[in-house]
Amino acid sequence: MTASPTRKVLDLMIGYWASQSVYVATKLNLPEHIAAGHTTSHELAAVTGTHERSLFQLMRFLVGLGVLQGDDETGFSLTPSSELLKEDAPDSLRDLVLMYGEEFYQTWGNLLHNVQTGQPAFEATFGASMYPYFTANQESARRFDGTMAGGAFFTDLPRVFDFSATPTVVDIAGGTGGLLSEVLKASPQTKGVLFDQAHVIEAAKEAMADRGLTDRVSYAEGDYTEALPDGGDVYLWSRILHSRSDASCVDLLKRCRDALNPDGTVIVLERTIPPTGESSLGLWFDMQMMVLVGGTERSEKEYADLFDRSGLALHSVLPLSLDMFAIVAKRA
Structure with missing residues (x-):
């Protein structure tokens, strides 16, 4: 049955109740405590120092969301979703x-200011733009790096693009090497x-050693807005261009074209804006980039235009999971 317009609006308005409930459960380490055998609200309230009845109501709600399962009589247990909230999960989303x-929840409270003024809501909320804020707040910076270190779509890239004939892949702002390691394992x-x-890079060296890839990776230190390593056959740009203006993207892509080997390839990993009327996470993250840094997601045509202005040409657009795409370009 199709939801009534009233129910549709209500569902939209209460969406943050679910997100904040998942946040609180994660903050309290409930998944870890449940995995350790504390499965009732009484036991969990004792180990978390929380109000037992309130905690029970939270957990009952999370069962309704499919984040937990069970009840207070038989004990609560984890689902595949709440397994991902554990810090030691292989693909942890903690x-x-x-x-x-x-930070992001607080930021969205200033969306109206953002739309009225064009000032990113993050800056209005914290008194600094996002990256300088992270420089001054190391725990937030560590978390942000953690959100960028993994991606369910990383394993998709070598499935849709054949790297077997690629001597060298350069991962721009590659973090701890999550994406690059998937490429190297496949090729x-x-x-x-x-x-x-x-x-x-110091953290990346340790991560690559843990993956057994030390002998196949070299490292280059620098700022991609200033210079890029020369001589790569494929350059990866994962979730970078959506934070930059068109003019900045053209400058970066021109620099990449100059660094690229003659027959080389540029692969941009981003969500795209779909045709009007279609639903996509690209539309959601377009708003996220606006409120965080004044950025934007782009349509395929807009990427083609950026490539054209940079001396590159759009070659293909390859779908990945979570509405991500590998946008492939070569020298014009």
Whole structure:
């Protein structure tokens, strides 16, 4: 049955009740405590120092959302979704949930100001633009890095793009190498270059060693707005261009074209804006980028235009999971 217009509006208005409930459960480490055998609201209230009845109501709500299962009589247990909230989960989303529940939640409270003035809501909320804020708040910076370190779509890229004939892949602002490692695992003869700032590279070296990829990765320190490593065959730009203006994107892509080997390839990983009327996470993250940094997601045509202005040409658009795309370009 189709929901009534009233129910539709109500569902939209109460959406943050669910997101904040998941945030609180994660903040309290409920998934870890349940996994350790504390499965009732009485036991969990004792180990978390919370109000037992309020905690029970939270957990009952989370069962209704499919985040937990069970009840207070038989004991609550985890679902595949709440397993992802544990800090030690292989693809943990804990950092993402905490950041979305704290800084980003507060930021969206200033959406009206953003729309009225054009000033990013994050800046209006915290008195600084996002990246300088992270520089001054190291725990927030660590969480943000955690949200960028993984991606369900990372494993998709080598499935849709064949790297087997690629000698060298350069991952721009590659973080701890999550994306690059998936490429290298899928293409054993390919070498990788991870390009990022010095403090990030130190963490990346440890992560790559843990993955057994030390001998296949070299590192280049720097700022991609100033210079790029030369001589790569494929350059990866994952979730970078959506935070930049068109003019800045053209400058970056021109620099990339100049650094690229003659027959090389540029792969941009972003969500795109779908044709009017279609639903997509691209529309949601377009708003997120606006409130955080004044950024935007773009349509395929807009990416084609950026490439054209940069001396590149759109080659293909390959779908990945979570409404992400690998937008492939070559020299014009």
